[in-house]
Amino acid sequence: MHRADQNSSPEPVSPEYATSIVDMARGLGLDRIGFTDASVLDRARVALHDRKDRGLSDTMGFTFRNPERSTDPRRAVEGARSVIVAARSYNVPDTEAPGPLVATIARYARVDQYTPLRQALQKIALRLRADGHRAVVFADENDLVDREVAHRAGLGWFGKNANLLLPGAGSFFSLGSIVTTAVFPPATQPAPDGCGTCRICIDACPTAAIVDNGVVDARRCLAWLVQKPGVFPVEFRESLGDRIYGCDDCQSTCPPNVRLSSRHRPRDAADLPAAIGPGQFVDLLELLWADDEWLLESYGRWYLADRDPVWLRRNALVILGNVAPVPVDDSVRSVLRHYLGGDVPVLRAHALWAARRLGHVDVPDSLRDDPEPMVRAEWDRVVTPR
Numbered sequence: 374m375h376r377a378d379q380n381s382s383p384e385p386v387s388p389e390y391a392t393s394i395v396d397m398a399r400g401l402g403l404d405r406i407g408f409t410d411a412s413v414l415d416r417a418r419v420a421l422h423d424r425k426d427r428g429l430s431d432t433m434g435f436t437f438r439n440p441e442r443s444t445d446p447r448r449a450v451e452g453a454r455s456v457i458v459a460a461r462s463y464n465v466p467d468t469e470a471p472g473p474l475v476a477t478i479a480r481y482a483r484v485d486q487y488t489p490l491r492q493a494l495q496k497i498a499l500r501l502r503a504d505g506h507r508a509v510v511f512a513d514e515n516d517l518v519d520r521e522v523a524h525r526a527g528l529g530w531f532g533k534n535a536n537l538l539l540p541g542a543g544s545f546f547s548l549g550s551i552v553t554t555a556v557f558p559p560a561t562q563p564a565p566d567g568c569g570t571c572r573i574c575i576d577a578c579p580t581a582a583i584v585d586n587g588v589v590d591a592r593r594c595l596a597w598l599v600q601k602p603g604v605f606p607v608e609f610r611e612s613l614g615d616r617i618y619g620c621d622d623c624q625s626t627c628p629p630n631v632r633l634s635s636r637h638r639p640r641d642a643a644d645l646p647a648a649i650g651p652g653q654f655v656d657l658l659e660l661l662w663a664d665d666e667w668l669l670e671s672y673g674r675w676y677l678a679d680r681d682p683v684w685l686r687r688n689a690l691v692i693l694g695n696v697a698p699v700p701v702d703d704s705v706r707s708v709l710r711h712y713l714g715g716d717v718p719v720l721r722a723h724a725l726w727a728a729r730r731l732g733h734v735d736v737p738d739s740l741r742d743d744p745e746p747m748v749r750a751e752w753d754r755v756v757t758p759r
Contacts, residue, residue: 386556388558401492403459403493403494408456408560411446411454417444417518429588433591449516450553450554456553458526460528463486463546464480464545470654475657475696476660477616494510508551510549510551511550513547524564527560530567532574533575533587534589541629544629545630579612581593595616599619602679661712683717690720693708694729705731709724722747729758733758
């Protein structure tokens with residue numbers, strides 16, 4: 374046991390103690406672990422302000438909401454001296470779509486990645502507290518820029534897509550941290566850059582959202598646009614394809630991830646929490662006919678603005694316009710008719726776009742004079758049928 378003296382500045386933990394924490398983390402299913410100090414994340418702070426000033430963060434909150442807080446671990450834990458950073462893989466294999474009327478979920482959102490990560494970190498934090506240290510866990514929260522502390526802890530390098538790539542392991546990882554008063558030896562060198570002149574992720578982005586090395590314009594990024602409330606930007610609707618939540622294109626095309634999938638066994642679904650998640654695909658018609666209670670029970674773990682399933686339905690209607698076989702069958706015609714005559718303006722508008730995209734399926738003339746401007750604007754829009 375290494376117990377801190379509460380009346381003096383804490384001494385560094387012994388190498389043996391640090392090693393025991395690493396061994397404990399691995400035993401709890403964490404794939405990588407590193408240490409860094411708890412000083413201000415200066416580079417991340419500058420980057421967050423830069424993105425906000427240039428409008429690149431759009432209306433995102435998250436760590437952009439308060440950069441001074443999210444880049445200073447000491448604000449999270451008084452007297453913090455170190456940050457323990459852990460990574461847990463979610464590299465599950467893709468499978469073939471079961472049919473045409475499905476939407477795809479990005480890997481990170483298919484099952485609950487953060488519960489097992491958080492549980493493992495909590496067990497480590499309990500040990501630290503038992504040994505006299507303060508320790509607080511942060512995972513998928515706005516209080517800490519997790520990729521920056523992971524980079525500073527030597528876990529990986531930043532790809533041109535702004536994701537953290539772990540040497541030999543790629544980027545399909547969830548990150549979490551423990552901010553603690555214990556003094557651990559920080560990483561002395563960053564992970565070497567592994568991208569070089571490669572720009573595959575930049576070229577693979579379906580909306581050209583990667584505007585510079587490591588700089589993503591959220592206003593163009595599908596992973597953000599599917600979460601953002603309001604009208605889905607018309608210029609990116611076709612690019613949305615079948616993505617209902619998240620987008621993996623800049624990661625799935627990244628050479629380290631491609632090499633990994635061909636050489637290594639991904640984490641099996643059985644290794645992931647029994648808890649549950651929707652998996653890789655969503656049945657579009659099931660989603661569009663479901664009530665709010667069912668949708669929140671099934672997808673409430675995702676970020677939904679105002680906890681409102683309307684945004685899932687909006688996305689699903691755009692996807693329906695992109696993937697439904699033409700000419701449409703009665704099941705598609707029925708669900709479109711339901712939303713075209715519904716009482717939610719944003720859904721009427723997106724159903725109108727989908728119907729036009731599928732060949733003007735049962736579009737009522739009354740929408741021409743709809744009381745909502747967004748619906749009238751959609752009526753006036755020229756949509757090329759598929």
